[in-house]
Amino acid sequence: MLQWLYLLLRNLAYKNRLNLKPGNRLEVPLSVQRRLKKVTIKLGGRNNRLLVGEGTELSHCEIRLDGQDNLIDIGPRVRFRSGKIYLRNTSGQHIRIGAETTVEGAYLLVDEAASIDIGRDCMLSTEILIRTGDKHSILAAHSGERLNPARDVHIADRVWIGRDVQILKGTVLHPESVVGACSVVSRAFEEGNCVVAGVPARIVKRSIRWDRALL
Numbered sequence: 391m392l393q394w395l396y397l398l399l400r401n402l403a404y405k406n407r408l409n410l411k412p413g414n415r416l417e418v419p420l421s422v423q424r425r426l427k428k429v430t431i432k433l434g435g436r437n438n439r440l441l442v443g444e445g446t447e448l449s450h451c452e453i454r455l456d457g458q459d460n461l462i463d464i465g466p467r468v469r470f471r472s473g474k475i476y477l478r479n480t481s482g483q484h485i486r487i488g489a490e491t492t493v494e495g496a497y498l499l500v501d502e503a504a505s506i507d508i509g510r511d512c513m514l515s516t517e518i519l520i521r522t523g524d525k526h527s528i529l530a531a532h533s534g535e536r537l538n539p540a541r542d543v544h545i546a547d548r549v550w551i552g553r554d555v556q557i558l559k560g561t562v563l564h565p566e567s568v569v570g571a572c573s574v575v576s577r578a579f580e581e582g583n584c585v586v587a588g589v590p591a592r593i594v595k596r597s598i599r600w601d602r603a604l605l
Contacts, residue, residue, distance in 0.1 A: 404428060414455075415439040422446050424488065429453070435460070438477075443489065457481055465489035465510070473497050488512065488547065496520060501542035504559065509547035513602060515571070520545075520557040546582065551599050566599045582594070 401408070403436060404427045410416050411434040422442050427449040433440055435456035438488040442448070443466030445552030450472040455462050460477050461484040464470065468487050477485050479501050487493075488510035495516035498506055499526075504522035508514075523540035530537055541560040545551075549563045552571035557563075562578035579586060585595040 400424065401426070407431070409433065411435070413437060415441075418442045419444050422448065425449075428506075432456075434480070439463075447471070451475065454478055457483075460484065461486075469493065471495065471565045473518075474499075476501065493518075495515070499523075500540075501525070502547040504540035504542045506543045506545075509549065509565070511548050512545060513550045513600075515551060515553040515555075518551055518557070521561045524559070544578075548600075568598065568600050570594070 395559050406426045407430045409432045413436050414433045416433055421444060425447055430452040432454045436458045438455050438460045440455055441463045443464060445467040446464055447469045451470055451474065453462065453475045455477050455599065457479050458481045460480065462475060462477055462487045463484065466491045469492040471493065474497045475485060477483060477500045480503055483500050483503065483505045485498055485500055485506045487508045490510055491512040492509060493514040495513050496518040499521040500506055502523040504524050506520055506522060520543055522543055524538050527536050528538040529535065538572050543557055545560045546563060546565045548565050549567045551569045554572045555569050556574045558576040560578060561575045564579060564582030566583040568585045569591065570585060573591040574589045575586065575591040583598055584593045585598060586592060587594050
């Protein structure tokens with residue numbers, strides 16, 4: 391009872407809001423709950439799961455999960471400091487963020503039949519958008535066939551994404567990739583250990599690796 395009261399008072403003090411509809415699963419370790427700051431979690435729909443690993447830090451962000459049989463899995467020791475994680479209006483999809491990945495500010499959006507995978511030890515800067523669809527339809531003029539279906543986004547382990555980057559549907563980035571600031575990435579790259587940059591992004595340097603430290 392005292393622990394529940396402590397968490398209630400802390401959520402009020404740090405402006406956290408949790409809204410959980412029955413029939414869904416929210417698995418957030420107590421150690422993580424004690425560190426939440428200005429976090430809104432809205433978990434609706436049916437048979438959806440939000441999993442958060444030990445040692446993760448969530449602050450100044452909003453997580454919305456609904457639809458059916460969907461999963462948001464935030465691995466251990468992740469730091470997500472600002473932004474939104476939305477998985478909505480779909481079925482059987484997921485957003486996964488690997489262990490020890492850091493996010494300074496990003497909006498992750500899945501609202502159709504596609505998923506987002508972000509690997510371990512990635513480094514995301516601020517003002518980043520990652521999405522799997524276009525939100526609206528583009529149709530063939532004569533047949534009415536939709537031409538822009540959603541597609542998965544795959545970001546491998548150890549990818550560094552610079553400020554104000556847009557990662558769009560169908561993107562694949564391999565390990566030790568660096569995405570230059572203000573780039574738009576909209577295709578699957580076939581190699582890692584490279585720098586991609588531009589609008590649209592292309593490989594501008596090969597045979598590299600990156601480090602969080604200034605060496």
